[in-house]
Amino acid sequence: MDKFVSDQAEGLRRLLARSGSRVIAVTGGSAGIGCTTTVVNLAAALAQQGKDVLVIDECPGGKSVSAMLGGMRGAGNFAAVMRGEMTLDDAAARHPLGFSVLAAARNSxxxxxxxxxxVVLRGSADIVLIDAQFDQQGHLSPLAMRAHDLMIVTRVAAQAITDAYACMKRLHYAHATAQFRVLVNHVQSVDDAHTAFANLAGVAARYLTVALEDAGYIAADVRMARALELSRCVVDAFPSTPAARGFRHLAAELQHWPMRPAMSPQTPWMAPAAVTAAQHADQPSAQHA
Structure with a gap:
């Protein structure tokens, strides 16, 4: 009985303390690294675990979240929500797997x-996942800048790690971002994933003085490609495969990440000359990455 009362009290405290959704922006250093598939499968895994998830798709086009899921209709009303013409619940398209999708093209x-x-980030969703798109300067949108966590997706390949480092350096100098979470995708072995993260964390700490947190890894899995051909999530289509298990593990773990303050919604101003100097300062050689 005492445990039941204690659990009720803890649940009430969490409910009263809730000040909005946990917001996670997902991006990567190069195209084709797997950011969008990560967002879709993570959303599906979180929904399976009973979480109310909203996916905000900043990357419209043939490889967007909506396109990956077979072309979801009614997912493009972000501007209407901002203008107060539609509620968030009415604007977001509901996927059969239990999560919602709201397209947010740059102009909207x-x-x-x-x-x-x-209105969007403090809605009813437990977790908001943003498939983040960079602007022409390589900066995050004001919406993605309100995320509590910024997760960088990379791979074990040397070029992917170099690109991830360049991405973090750019975001660090543009937004004063001091912390990143790193997910290593398409991994052949656990040791490879640990080595890739350790190398990236070492370079980031030495040259940028930023902190990296290990978000884990997703195993290389031939069923990922087949799931995409079927316009399905691997978590749903092939739940017993290594990649599906990896996404479910990530979904379970992220719910226990410490809730950090959201990143500043304002982009610090820096003179062009200062930006150029900062971005080229302490540039590591390719072998370090």
Whole structure:
């Protein structure tokens, strides 16, 4: 009985303390690294674990979240939500697997206030996953800048690690981002994943003084490609495969990540000359990456 009362009290405390969704922005250093598939499969895994998940798709086109899922309709009303013409629940398209998708193309997410963004980020969802898109300067959108965690997806290949480092360096100098989570995708062995993360963390700490947290890894899995051909999530289509197990593990773990303050919604101003100097400062050689 005492344990039941204690559990009820803890649940009440969490409910009263809730100040919005946990927001995770997902991106990577290069195209084709697996950011969108990570977002879709992570959303499906979280929904299976009973979480209310909203996916915000900043990357419209043939390889977007909506396209990957077979072309979801009614997922492009972000601007209408910002203008107060639609509720978030009405605007977001509901996928049969239990998560919602809201497309947010660049022109529809510009010129909005922090209070307008809060309508989306403090809605009913437990977790908001943003498939983040960089602007022409390689910076995050004001929406993605409100995330609590920024997860960089990379692979074991040397070029992918170099690109991930370059991505973190750019975001560090553009937004004063001091912490990143790193997910190693398409991994052949656990040792490879640990080595890739250790190399990247060492370079980042030495040259950028930023902290990296290991978000884990997703195993290389031939069923990933087949799931994409079927417009399905591997978590749903082939739940017993290594990749599906990896996404479910990541979904379970991230629910226990410490809740950090959201990143600043404002992009610090820096003179062009200073930006150039900062971005080229302490540049490691390719062999370090």
């Amino acid at each position: 997410r510009e010129g909005h206030t922090a209070a307008q963004f809060e």
